[in-house]
Amino acid sequence: MYRHRLGTLAAAGTLTALLGAGLAAPGGSASAVPPGPAQVRTPPQAAASVASRWEPRPEQYPGTVTTTDLPIRMDDGVVLRGDLVQPANAQGEAIARKLPVIVMITAYNKSVIAAGTGGLGGPGASYLVKRGYNYLFVDARGTGSSGGRWGAFSARENKDAGRIVGWAHRQDWSNGKVGMAGASYMGISQLMAAGHHAPGLKAIFPQVPGADVYRDIVASGGQIDVGFMPLWLALVTGTGLIPPAYVGSDPASAIGVLVDHLMAGGQFTLPLTLRALLGQDPSYDGPFYRERSAIEYIDDVTVPTFMVGGELDLFQRGTPMLFEELQRNGAPVKMIIGPWDHLEGSSGADVGDAGHGTIAELQLRWFDHWIKGRNGHLGEIAPVTYFEQGSDRWRTARTWVDRDRGVHTRLLSGTSMQGGKAGGLRTAPGSGGESTLLPVPVSGLCTRSTNQWTAGILNQIWPDNPCFANNDINDHTGLIFQTRRLDRAVHFRGPINAHLFVSSLGGDGMLSVAVEDVAPDGTVTRITGGWQVISQRKLIKTRSRYLDGRLIQPWHPFTRASKDKLAPGEIAPVDVEIFPTAAVIRPGHRLRLTIQGYDVPHLLAPIPDIPGQALPITLYTGPGHRSSLTLPGQ
Template identity: 35%
Template sequence: VVNMTPYTKLASAMADLAMSIPGLSEPVLQFFRNIDFTGTPLSGLTDLTKAVGGGEMRNFAVDRQLVRGGYTQVVVDVRGTGFSQGTWQVFQRREQQDTVETIDWAAHQPWSNGRIGMNGLSYSGINQMQAAEKNPAALKAIFPVVPGSDIAQDIIAPGGGVGFNFLPLWLAAVNGTKFIPDLASALRGQFDMKWLADRAADPFTFIDIFLNAFASLKISDLSPHTQELLSRSSPMRTDLMGNPAKVRVPTFVVGGWHDLFTNSESKIYTAMPLPPGRKQLLMGNTYHVSSGSESGKPGLPPRLDVLQRAWFDKWLKGIDNGIDRYGPVTLRQQGGGWITSGAFTEQGTQYRRMYMSAARSGTSAINAHDGSLVPAPTPDRTSLTVAPGLASICSNDAAQGTAGVLHIINACGSDSRIQETAGLTFTSAPVNAPTSISGPINVHLTTVQDAPDGFWTVTVNDVAPDGNSSVVGSGQLMASLRRINDARSTRSANGDYIDAQPYLSLDQRQPAVPGQATTLDISVPGTSAVLQPGHRLRVDVYAGTFPKSLPPMPLLVDSGLRPQHLVLDPARPSYVNIGLKGNPGW
């Protein structure tokens, strides 16, 4: 079982050591599983502690249970990271080829039977998907946890806004740990001078691109590398775009509704041309660092390490253990419990529009405007104004951008009322019966900018009778990058977008004309949720989502951080196109 990591295999070794202390590690893991802050202002901390005991660490590090079960675990530092020589390629072509060559090497070792699996989370999950798309002969199964596929839209510049709080921390972590030397080799007199020279030649991989994006006032001032990253047809962007339709290897994807890569995870499952069973999807109500927090107890899925072992036993050893009959789609409904389904979007789901109205709903006291969400467009024409602000520092988006760390604070991760003080809210009447939300969502806005650009963010929320406003999903888009790539987008039966994919490319940029209407289609990643009786559906509209994302400086300068206007016009209505199942009563 091969794990390709950019975080230095020393980190994997340390995590393995911590989980392998006889008589101590298992009680400590059980202690973390039993910690429960539910009902307190820090209940989000429970998700982090339970993830430690939920098997996630055994997917990140060496899984001793796999080793005891007859597997050989191979942990490899990605080129240019950890103890490996070379320059860090960040998912590009040479790095992808390295993985294929590593698989071939492992398959031909005397301790190998030639059947290779891959595991790992986050970066290592993406690496698995890239390898599986090439279908090397020896690769027989993968188990990616929180993987991505469209890296530009997932984390680099979702909707055109650069991942401002995640990217610098992540780049600093990888670039920092790659300077930790192989002390064991050094003590043996085998210090790798080539490794040191490579580090000196490229000490801050990709950090220069990040800094250049915010140090350049005009697009023409952007460096060639930055412009390449922001151009859809460049070799760099091509390498960052996955194609799960090429995968033929049995694949078990683990994701989360608030994960950094939630945009890709359900799409990976849907796109793979594999029969259910040979492909599996498990989505929890989790963040990037809390996968597996809801597991290992009656009524919950097995721990991630248990599922991983069963997956490899089936596809590498040929053991008929029934894992191919699990799921195949196992989802934690937001607002409900765990369900299984034959497809990601529930059977019986029907897409419909819910229109934004300026009429007060009476459900939100402090905000830029309290509007309604109604089944038909209202006859009055109104313009509502929303301005950039800092309330989003305490938001679900900010929690997502910190990989889930900010979710510790309930008032930020689990309740949007602080963020909503700076937003436009549109809230439906309460539902009469349990109503499921299933599949991707699209928010269609008619907007007016006071400048050549603007940054729009939307969230879809479940509002409880006590006023708690919980984010089901979110999306964002720069007004000037609104042009949609129809070849990669999907529509519902009513003809409306349900997954509008923008080009996110400077050569497709269309600056807005100040004072003139600009239509935006903002995609919200696929989800599964249930509105309980008495709960309401809400759409929030904001002018930005700092610190999760910030426009590159040239686009930020064009926006002037000026107020933005949402036009509610029956001739050009603003609405959400959402998949519902049940009888909400509206």
């Protein structure tokens, strides 16, 4: 599937091994994850401007001790397995006290995740355990050592999340108070548990969680994510085939678990992938993805939540969406968004750059405050701490989107030619034009998008890749529209909309859009991107987001029924959701919008739609067709 081919599970397994290296780095440290593409720059300035009144407390206990494969029986009889890490005395014996419990639910095999720190494993357990917490790692149903068959956030698995927390709440080594931690899959599980109102759940700390499975990651803009999804499905399947640690003491149960995991691969993972690529039901949004989307579960959640997100993350769209929903609920919620890809955001290695302490210190501060009743001086931390691309500064805000700052709209002007001249981006209507876009099937390959949509794996292998630093070569495979050199800064924060008038020779096609910063020396920095299949352009206004009456975040149904190809010669507006970020285009720089017909290896049309996606698209500008870019801010 990688590089726009269906491939085999063996090919996906090769990439799985690379991602697996980032799951957990035994004996690693915060420096184990190399700097990401957005961090090849002068050191960022921290947001905190005054000394904190909070200081991390010292260790209470000298060691830890682990009990493996505790049986956790669900209400349907399926037995999940958990590893319990407890504080230990100098003799290595568990402390005989009831303590609060931090729970992490993973699909990546608890034995791997609990083995070290870094990567998807985050900061590890020992920091909190030595300060008076128990830590429980649990394999999700059908993964690792747990029984049952994996369903990837199925309703049954989401119910399990609440049941696991309830089980931890009742154990004799627990004082009844539970927190949850973890990144990515483990972060989403926290929101599912909170949505099921798990007893005893006092606080959660999700890093890089997703909100809307279909739009965030499965099919950005209506095409299938073949850069990450096969890799991820193979990762879960592969780690589920590691023999359980209890195979020696209970071989029958262990073999039964492995058989269930193999069956799930054949009955869920592979058929799901093939059906999506063949354009069947999994290629469209619907109940299957709604059931697996955290945003559907948290409409009344008020559990104190600390979130970490990344501007180059797989869940760049979803994390701030979850933050805003929780803030509307009145939950005590805070969010740090930094210049991180998925593995960087998961490890939390550079969270300290935001000025509020390391990831381990922040977790201690959060859980101590909400679980142990210690004063964490949380008022010192703004609701939103974000990295502003362009200025390379950390800034703070009360909300993710600042309604007081309004919106900034630029109109596309004139004509652009691939590999040639650029059109304009103007504040007032400009000249009309027709620009022909020939989809080039290598567009996107030499960009930060490639690293983003393979979860940051490429950054692990080749952090100095020149494609991460300059997008100019890639841009010339598409249409370019840009401002003149700015005489004043343009700041924006939040979701962005591109409103484009197009026609298509094949009646369809992909609009892959990038918002970029062009420096005076010609270096082009990709800030963010968005994608939209033309035939899925139907806009649901009641679910879309407007600011000062202008659209900043379109919502498209992406159903089979909403698919509507253009008629020959038909010109129609298409709204492209560009994923949210925070940036400034400084004076002397240019704001650039680039439009292409592919984003390789990120996206691929379902196989039946591929012929229509490869034909020319015409983009229209000018007073009669006001193609535009709308950004929140000014």
